[in-house]
Amino acid sequence: MKTPPLRVLAVESSCDETAAAVVANGREILSSVIASQVDLHAQFGGVYPEIASREHIKAVYAVVNEALQQAHLELGDVDGIAVTRGPGLAGSLVVGANMAKALAMSVDLPIIGVNHLEGHIYSSWLYAGGSAPTPEPKFPLVALLVSGGHTELILMREHLTYQRLGGTVDDAAGEAFDKVARLLDLPYPGGPSIQKAAQEGSPRAFNFPKARLSEPFNFSFSGVKTAVLRTVQDLRAQGKTLPIGDLAASFQAAVVSALYEKTMDAARQFGAQDIIVAGGVSANKALREAFRSQTQFKVHIPHISLCTDNAAMIAAAGYQHLARGERDNLDFDVLPTWYLTALV
Ligand SMILES: Nc1ncnc2c1ncn2[C@@H]1O[C@H](COP(=O)(O)OP(=O)(O)OP(=O)(O)O)[C@@H](O)[C@H]1O
Ligand SMILES: [Mg+2]
Numbered sequence: 001m002k003t004p005p006l007r008v009l010a011v012e013s014s015c016d017e018t019a020a021a022v023v024a025n026g027r028e029i030l031s032s033v034i035a036s037q038v039d040l041h042a043q044f045g046g047v048y049p050e051i052a053s054r055e056h057i058k059a060v061y062a063v064v065n066e067a068l069q070q071a072h073l074e075l076g077d078v079d080g081i082a083v084t085r086g087p088g089l090a091g092s093l094v095v096g097a098n099m100a101k102a103l104a105m106s107v108d109l110p111i112i113g114v115n116h117l118e119g120h121i122y123s124s125w126l127y128a129g130g131s132a133p134t135p136e137p138k139f140p141l142v143a144l145l146v147s148g149g150h151t152e153l154i155l156m157r158e159h160l161t162y163q164r165l166g167g168t169v170d171d172a173a174g175e176a177f178d179k180v181a182r183l184l185d186l187p188y189p190g191g192p193s194i195q196k197a198a199q200e201g202s203p204r205a206f207n208f209p210k211a212r213l214s215e216p217f218n219f220s221f222s223g224v225k226t227a228v229l230r231t232v233q234d235l236r237a238q239g240k241t242l243p244i245g246d247l248a249a250s251f252q253a254a255v256v257s258a259l260y261e262k263t264m265d266a267a268r269q270f271g272a273q274d275i276i277v278a279g280g281v282s283a284n285k286a287l288r289e290a291f292r293s294q295t296q297f298k299v300h301i302p303h304i305s306l307c308t309d310n311a312a313m314i315a316a317a318g319y320q321h322l323a324r325g326e327r328d329n330l331d332f333d334v335l336p337t338w339y340l341t342a343l344v
Contacts, residue, residue: 006319008022008023008319008322009064009103009315010023010318011082011103012083012119012310013060014086014088014096014309016037016092017036018035018060019311021311022315023315024129026316026320026323027125027126028127030070031067031068032305032310032312033311037055045188049092052089053089053091060099064099079110081100081103081109082111082315083111083113084114084115085113085334086335087117087335087337090334110322112318113334114317116309119314121156123313123316124278138273139273140156141155141273141274141275141276142155142156142266144278146277146280146281146282147174147278148279151168152167153217155266155270160320162340163341164341165270166215166262168221172221173259175221176224177284180194180228181193183225183228183229184244184248195284197249200244201247201248203249204250206250208254209227210224232247252284257290259281259287259290268296273298274297276300277291277300280308282307283304
């Protein structure tokens with residue numbers, strides 16, 4: 001790569017968002033464009049893989065062009081290409097990977113395939129173009145990764161090194177939000193719907209149980225989901241109207257308190273300087289407030305627009321690899337399953 005500013009163009013297409021972005025020095029967002037398919041998939045109550053990959057094909061060229069235009073750059077001005085290699089839907093990943101390979105080949109740029117979860121973590125390094133840089137996360141740090149498919153507690157002692165402290169033994173936190181929303185007849189995606197409904201209810205209306213687990217940093221959300229289901233069934237059997245706000249607020253409080261308490265415990269036990277909270281569920285207001293209400297650790301939570309899938313986070317992670325001289329060959333395959341971490 002050239003000397004600074006190192007501008008990385010990234011493509012993300014692992015699920016139902018087609019995204020492209022240009023980021024300078026792994027931190028400053030010069031552009032970030034997202035074409036979401038969420039409305040298309042809402043009718044199925046989840047992502048329909050075959051439709052997702054075909055929508056990526058239609059959108060990816062325009063999204064990449066838009067990202068370059070918004071950054072006021074030509075492809076030749078870029079120093080490297082990053083693309084989500086996995087985990088995700090195979091057919092969707094292939095579309096982004098092939099676009100990124102074509103871009104790299106056409107102007108002979110280095111390319112790197114990035115782990116999507118690593119991207120979520122590196123969203124904490126990003127700041128808006130033209131504004132003052134935000135403080136960089138300091139190591140060692142504990143990262144809580146809470147998304148639609150993952151719930152992981154990770155210890156990072158330095159850049160690009162990940163030790164898994166624990167994670168969910170059943171549903172991911174985002175998945176639990178989505179399933180409980182469906183139970184309460186709230187629209188997809190469930191996280192934002194539950195958050196909205198919870199504003200009208202009390203987090204103390206129902207006492208949903210916390211999971212007891214032998215491993216201190218593991219999570220389980222299937223128990224709380226079943227408790228909501230039983231409560232709904234009982235109320236319906238009694239012919240009562242469902243107190244949607246109370247159910248949503250109490251469920252949200254149970255999930256937030258498990259996530260918050262275990263992350264704080266892990267940060268204390270491993271002597272962390274900072275905490276990172278990332279992934280789609282980090283957009284949750286109650287979760288953000290829980291972490292912001294404490295003063296023991298500096299907590300980095302991405303701007304709401306960077307919590308769910310985007311390409312700026314892939315550029316931020318890709319930059320770290322490219323700056324270390326790592327490159328992929330143009331024949332790399334996508335990795336629909338790709339674990340980020342080894343167990344401590
Ligand atoms: N405000 C919110 N409160 C709670 N959950 C939310 C909120 N906003 C989004 N989510 C949840 O975040 C998830 C989407 O996050 P994200 O886009 O990171 O997941 P994904 O990319 O599908 O999964 P992964 O990153 O694990 O592959 C969904 O489950 C959604 O319900
Ligand atoms: Mg994601």
